[in-house]
Amino acid sequence: MDNPFEAIDGRLRNIEALVLEILQHQRAGPKSMLPEVGGIELAQEITQLSKSRVYALVSARKIPHAKRGNKLYFSLTELQSWISAGKRFSGDEIE
The missing domain is CATH 1.20.5 (Single alpha-helices involved in coiled-coils or other helix-helix interfaces)
Structure with missing residues (x-):
């Protein structure tokens, strides 16, 4: 048995x-499953900003993007670099 x-x-x-x-x-x-290039949804996912805030940053040319016709495109690596460039250092790191 x-x-x-x-x-x-x-x-x-x-x-x-x-x-x-x-x-x-x-x-x-x-984030590993995100595409390398995407639209406004990618920018929102990476930056955790609202759609209107992303559009305001695009309008002010303060966020990396490309535009073809009426469509906005965002690069995952460019957005990650943009976020990293805005890092603020603590007092200990400045000295």
Whole structure:
């Protein structure tokens, strides 16, 4: 007679493998799944700013973007660099 726990053990191994795969995807982060170039939605996701604020920054030419016709385009790496360039240093880091 077969061991009744073998089937349960096999299923638990499958569940464990799936959980590990899910954890790896979570550790990669949602930003890794973002496209390199996108529209206003990409800018909102990266900057965490409202659509109207992003449009105001575009209008003032204070955020990196490109425009073709009526469509705005944003580069993921340019937005990340723009955010990093705005970093403020603490008093200890300035000295």
